[in-house]
Amino acid sequence: MAQQERAVRTRRAVLEAAAGVFAERGYAAATIAEILNRAGVTKGALYFHFDSKAALARGVLQEQMRTAYHVPRELKLQEWVDAGMTLATRLPREPMLLAGVRLSADLRGHDVLGSTWPAWARLTSCVLAEAKRRGEVLPHVVPEQTAQVFLGAWIGVQFVSQAVAGWTDLDERMAALYEHLLPAIAAPAVLVRLDTAPDRGARVIAEVREKSAEFAGALA
Numbered sequence: 001m002a003q004q005e006r007a008v009r010t011r012r013a014v015l016e017a018a019a020g021v022f023a024e025r026g027y028a029a030a031t032i033a034e035i036l037n038r039a040g041v042t043k044g045a046l047y048f049h050f051d052s053k054a055a056l057a058r059g060v061l062q063e064q065m066r067t068a069y070h071v072p073r074e075l076k077l078q079e080w081v082d083a084g085m086t087l088a089t090r091l092p093r094e095p096m097l098l099a100g101v102r103l104s105a106d107l108r109g110h111d112v113l114g115s116t117w118p119a120w121a122r123l124t125s126c127v128l129a130e131a132k133r134r135g136e137v138l139p140h141v142v143p144e145q146t147a148q149v150f151l152g153a154w155i156g157v158q159f160v161s162q163a164v165a166g167w168t169d170l171d172e173r174m175a176a177l178y179e180h181l182l183p184a185i186a187a188p189a190v191l192v193r194l195d196t197a198p199d200r201g202a203r204v205i206a207e208v209r210e211k212s213a214e215f216a217g218a219l220a
Contacts, residue, residue, distance in 0.1 A: 011049045013039045015063055018056045023098035027106050057103055057113045064100035065119050076131035081178055082204045088174035089201030092167035121147045136190045171198040
């Protein structure tokens with residue numbers, strides 16, 4: 001058991017170190033030597049978990065998808081908004097997410113590394129399809145098409161925010177994206193109930209952390 005725990009900690013340390021390097025330098029300029037130095041592990045320990053730099057980059061991309069917040073809500077569209085707004089709040093602060101953005105945007109490495117973009121589009125499509133079944137979405141909306149439109153807009157919002165404001169206005173830009181898109185897809189009675197404020201992501205994250213602390217306290 002202790003050996004398994006050490007292996008889990010080592011793998012996590014390697015992923016976090018790699019995420020930091022990829023976020024700062026991109027895939028091509030990142031080196032295994034720098035990742036090893038940041039992780040504080042041996043080359044053998046790294047290669048036990050990841051047999052190449054490409055495998056390590058794919059591990060970072062997979063980890064990005066596992067870190068998404070999901071809070072069940074009465075409205076499925078609010079869950080979608082919450083997912084996007086929490087991501088916007090966390091992205092500038094978390095190297096794992098920043099690395100995922102940079103790796104996904106590396107068009108030269110797509111054949112080797114892959115991208116999280118298709119997975120985010122599928123997730124959005126599934127949420128919108130369920131919202132449509134519940135009557136939250138207008139009848140003309142095609143979830144798969146809306147998911148692709150949203151993905152393209154979201155990628156653009158990320159890059160514009162990074163370029164002009166160093167990520168500091170990402171919450172505001174994400175809120176504006178939802179405010180412009182939702183009237184075209186949401187049923188009017190649902191639209192007026194949705195919370196798309198720029199601080200929505202921060203409030204949802206605080207809610208999740210509070211519930212986690214309460215659960216941990218109950219187990220203690």
